[in-house]
Amino acid sequence: MREPRGLDVAAGIDTDQTETTGRCLEAIVWYYEAVGDPVALSVAERIAANHLTKSTNPDGTVPEEILRPTNIGHCHSYLGTLRGLLLFGFLTGEREYIDTVSATYRRGLPESIITESGWSPHDLGMIRYPNEDGDAAGEPAGCGDAMQIALWLALRDGQTDLFDDVERWMRTRILPGQILAIGEAGTPRHQRLVPAGMVGGWGAYGPPYSFGASILDIFAAVLHTQIDVYENILSRDEKGLSVNLHFDVEREGARLTVHRRERATVILRPSLHEDLRLRVPTWTPPASVRIAIDNDPVQAVKDGHYLTVRAADYAIGSELVLSYDLPRRVTSETMPVSHKEVRLHWRGDDVIGIDPHDPEHSLYPPWSG
Numbered sequence: 001m002r003e004p005r006g007l008d009v010a011a012g013i014d015t016d017q018t019e020t021t022g023r024c025l026e027a028i029v030w031y032y033e034a035v036g037d038p039v040a041l042s043v044a045e046r047i048a049a050n051h052l053t054k055s056t057n058p059d060g061t062v063p064e065e066i067l068r069p070t071n072i073g074h075c076h077s078y079l080g081t082l083r084g085l086l087l088f089g090f091l092t093g094e095r096e097y098i099d100t101v102s103a104t105y106r107r108g109l110p111e112s113i114i115t116e117s118g119w120s121p122h123d124l125g126m127i128r129y130p131n132e133d134g135d136a137a138g139e140p141a142g143c144g145d146a147m148q149i150a151l152w153l154a155l156r157d158g159q160t161d162l163f164d165d166v167e168r169w170m171r172t173r174i175l176p177g178q179i180l181a182i183g184e185a186g187t188p189r190h191q192r193l194v195p196a197g198m199v200g201g202w203g204a205y206g207p208p209y210s211f212g213a214s215i216l217d218i219f220a221a222v223l224h225t226q227i228d229v230y231e232n233i234l235s236r237d238e239k240g241l242s243v244n245l246h247f248d249v250e251r252e253g254a255r256l257t258v259h260r261r262e263r264a265t266v267i268l269r270p271s272l273h274e275d276l277r278l279r280v281p282t283w284t285p286p287a288s289v290r291i292a293i294d295n296d297p298v299q300a301v302k303d304g305h306y307l308t309v310r311a312a313d314y315a316i317g318s319e320l321v322l323s324y325d326l327p328r329r330v331t332s333e334t335m336p337v338s339h340k341e342v343r344l345h346w347r348g349d350d351v352i353g354i355d356p357h358d359p360e361h362s363l364y365p366p367w368s369g
Helices: 018-035 038-054 075-092 095-112 140-157 160-174 216-231
Strands: 006-008 072-074 123-125 234-237 240-243 249-251 254-260 263-270 276-279 290-293 301-303 306-309 320-325 328-334 341-347 350-355
Touching: 018 038, 018 072, 018 075, 038 075, 038 095, 072 075, 075 095, 075 123, 075 140, 095 140, 140 160, 140 216, 160 216, 160 350, 240 263, 263 276, 276 320, 290 306
Parallel strands: 240 276
Antiparallel strands: 072 123, 234 240, 249 254, 254 263, 263 320, 276 306, 290 320, 301 306, 328 341, 341 350
16 A cells, blocks of 8 residues: 655645545445455455554544644545445454444544534645635535444444434535525525526535535535435334434335424324334433324333334324424534634524524524524
């Protein structure tokens, strides 16, 4: 494996390998799983071993070499490297890879890379694309990468508490950050000025809580994340049908409808007779959780982060309703260079207001009490 490419040896400026060999690891793993080429597996083994050493720490912290100001780093590539390492661990069954990525996700990412609301920078280390405040411009692809790491750990390693992160970032960054309309009354100026071809897309953004004009590679990455999330809202295995994420979806055998006001109401209409599992978010007060079948309250059995209903306890055509509180809280997030601070007002896992509010750029509405 090559050593990091030196750009200015005298100045000590270099770049890590995550934007080249690291980022390609995921594709090589997918390729091997598709065609079984042993050469692909051999290449993946070398890349994975190299980046496990150079791009991660066993304790989950992000290596100093990734974050130091002389490193020309890229958040989407670094998180893409973690994705590849995780998939390689699942492919080979080598726990060191799975456990190290899990530790990095749980510790290093919130410490250094992504906020609770889903802001993540385009640049790691050296800031090449600063915004007006001197902070790194942001991009939703990094948030999408983190979401998929959480999704895979939840689905394939049983870390089902991480579904909370997937759902939160979908509500706070991916869905509100999509360009949906042009020229409608009341739409933000930055949204009204984008070309028609950008509708439906995502892109990099300057102010940290704002939209960004559509950029194709970011658009593609975020769309990949959305598809992965959508396909796993519901899942089936030997335990039956599981409701993993609380978004509207209709699939063969089930329809899920979600309403959210002061309480969340998750309505499941199964058309197949099987055991059911409905995930309960870890952040809602346990005493607020209710489950009913055709308006009759029932006592469901708890299975980890899920409530279970046996097939024998409902009839085809029944309506199962899970409901829980959406508690309100306020948090603050501070940008790393400018130290500008915003207050985010939450209802459950959704941001419903921001202050200070920038009418030209803010992703969220102004806080109105």
